[in-house]
Amino acid sequence: MSFKEIDIFxxxxxxxxxxxxxxxxxxxxxxxxxxKEHQKIFSDYLQVYKKYRQISFLEKIEKESAWLKIxxxxxxxxxxxxxxxxxxxxxxxxxxxxxxxxxMAGGAFFYNLTQKTVVSPTEVALRLTNGTIKTxxxxxxxxxxxxxxxxxQLGSQLTYEKTSFDEVAVEYHKITVPYGKVFDIVLSDGTxxxxxxxxxxxxxxxxxxxxxxxxxxxxEAYFEVYKDQAHPFVVNANKDINIRVLGTKFNISxxxxxxxxxxxxxxxxxxxxPEKNKYNIKNSTLLSPGHMAIWDxxxxxxxxxxxxxxxxxxxxxxxxxxxxxxxKTIRKxxxxxxxxxxxxxxxxxxxxxxNAVFDSETIEETMEILSRSxxxxxxxxxxxxxxx
Amino acid sequence: xxxxxxxxEILQNLKKxxxxxxxxxxDLYYIPLCIYSxxxxxxxxxAEDIVQDLFIKFWNEKLYLKIDNTISPYLFKAVKNNSLQxxxxxxxxxxxxxxxxxxxxxxxxxxxxxxxxxxxxxxxQEIEKLPEKSxxxxxxxxxxxxxxxxxxxxxxxxxxxxxxxxxxxxxxxRESLDIIVLLLIVS
Numbered sequence: 402m403s404f405k406e407i408d409i410f411x412x413x414x415x416x417x418x419x420x421x422x423x424x425x426x427x428x429x430x431x432x433x434x435x436x437k438e439h440q441k442i443f444s445d446y447l448q449v450y451k452k453y454r455q456i457s458f459l460e461k462i463e464k465e466s467a468w469l470k471i472x473x474x475x476x477x478x479x480x481x482x483x484x485x486x487x488x489x490x491x492x493x494x495x496x497x498x499x500x501x502x503x504x505m506a507g508g509a510f511f512y513n514l515t516q517k518t519v520v521s522p523t524e525v526a527l528r529l530t531n532g533t534i535k536t537x538x539x540x541x542x543x544x545x546x547x548x549x550x551x552x553x554q555l556g557s558q559l560t561y562e563k564t565s566f567d568e569v570a571v572e573y574h575k576i577t578v579p580y581g582k583v584f585d586i587v588l589s590d591g592t593x594x595x596x597x598x599x600x601x602x603x604x605x606x607x608x609x610x611x612x613x614x615x616x617x618x619x620x621e622a623y624f625e626v627y628k629d630q631a632h633p634f635v636v637n638a639n640k641d642i643n644i645r646v647l648g649t650k651f652n653i654s655x656x657x658x659x660x661x662x663x664x665x666x667x668x669x670x671x672x673x674x675p676e677k678n679k680y681n682i683k684n685s686t687l688l689s690p691g692h693m694a695i696w697d698x699x700x701x702x703x704x705x706x707x708x709x710x711x712x713x714x715x716x717x718x719x720x721x722x723x724x725x726x727x728x729k730t731i732r733k734x735x736x737x738x739x740x741x742x743x744x745x746x747x748x749x750x751x752x753x754x755x756n757a758v759f760d761s762e763t764i765e766e767t768m769e770i771l772s773r774s775x776x777x778x779x780x781x782x783x784x785x786x787x788x789x
Numbered sequence: 790x791x792x793x794x795x796x797x798e799i800l801q802n803l804k805k806x807x808x809x810x811x812x813x814x815x816d817l818y819y820i821p822l823c824i825y826s827x828x829x830x831x832x833x834x835x836a837e838d839i840v841q842d843l844f845i846k847f848w849n850e851k852l853y854l855k856i857d858n859t860i861s862p863y864l865f866k867a868v869k870n871n872s873l874q875x876x877x878x879x880x881x882x883x884x885x886x887x888x889x890x891x892x893x894x895x896x897x898x899x900x901x902x903x904x905x906x907x908x909x910x911x912x913x914q915e916i917e918k919l920p921e922k923s924x925x926x927x928x929x930x931x932x933x934x935x936x937x938x939x940x941x942x943x944x945x946x947x948x949x950x951x952x953x954x955x956x957x958x959x960x961x962x963r964e965s966l967d968i969i970v971l972l973l974i975v976s
Contacts, residue, residue: 410952410955410959411952414930414955418936426885430885433885433888440888442963445966447889448966449959449962449963449966450931451827452908453912453916453931453932453962454932455828455908456905456913457931457932457933458823458827458833459820459824459909461833462823462837464816464819467819467837467840468812468815468819470841471815471841471844471845475845475849476849563834565834630943631939631943
């Protein structure tokens, strides 16, 4: 390719950027008029550029949040029977750049967190920058609640209006999800987060330009990170480790183990490193698809192993899948999902491992299945289940 | 014009006051209209804003009552006008602009989801054929819309190298442009 052609590329790009100055314009125009072939080259490049811009746009459009925005501005609302599709369908998994789940297994920690909170522990709570706490009632699935900075709540989903990155420090919001509930958040960059029961997420209402997009997670969450290579997305998990999203198309998920933080990757790549360290590719742990990274909180190290992804993403569909899972883990997961307390004094049973799949059963049905399959006896009194 | 009958049905139902038809209209045209708008405004956010505003206006002002035939020509025309209005005119480039609109209007075929998906696949295949370095740089510039300088920083190379690699990618893709167009006609 000739040197001249390279210059012309620059001019074409500047033209597209609208940053072409008068001199450059004259050069481009002269070049175009010089030869019919030049016009052909110019229009071809322009077409290539436009085509690829279109397909990349196609990837980025989020129809559901657009529909939410539109319907929130109609002066005569459309019938409530018109359902907005759930954001986290199976298909959508492949639509977004990054997906991962970060899980804190420290059950005791959460227990304290949810027990001591001032807000009613049965409702999702949103803490604003100034410390005020708003209760987000999810029981009325179709109410739209407008919250400051153009966030719209629709049932169990809170959507922040998509905004460009800010130059200055921003406001932080924090969502806390009680036991027995899950909650969806769409952040201002388009990233989607599903928070599992007994979890909280702190995030800026608008991200800062030229800085990492940073959020704080305690508990379990599933992320679909909006692709933006100029602003890496970093999840700080339990103020202990950072999970940094790299690359283009990948999915991550994590799985709770006692005293562990685990991250499971579905597709692409992420890197993990202790929070105290500054990010450096050389000393962070890279994860490849189908693998899980386990951070041992006590020994402060990562181990990586192959894993079965479905097990870790089942909760997104309201399911629980256990494979060789110790009873104590099953117990904690049931407590979170059903907002109950399960008391077990049988230490032998705590360590026993089981295989089980639960779908839409009630807690009563679930306990009945456990009882029949594994010979476990129990009593239910209000929200407490005692094993005998 | 594959969607003509669907389009007519939606219009009839809207006039009857059937609110579900409004959602159907959105499902049918939201993405194609956004893609169409981008041709003229070249900015993702602006494109979506324009299309969303149009949908809001269409409902709030009951614009469907004024339409007799299909809805789509009205929607596409409105989007084009609004997108062109946004295109801040740069006095230096007006003459080229005229020329550019001729180029981009050259492929003014109806946009529908099915052809968009096919096109997307073909174009991605073409990107994958590029040498790795130019591919990454091309993606950063065109798909992520980064500036040369940002790309240079990110890949830790000079701006000139970015330009060279980007040009290589473009000229390779240009070679396959005819194939892409052909494939789309055949498929």
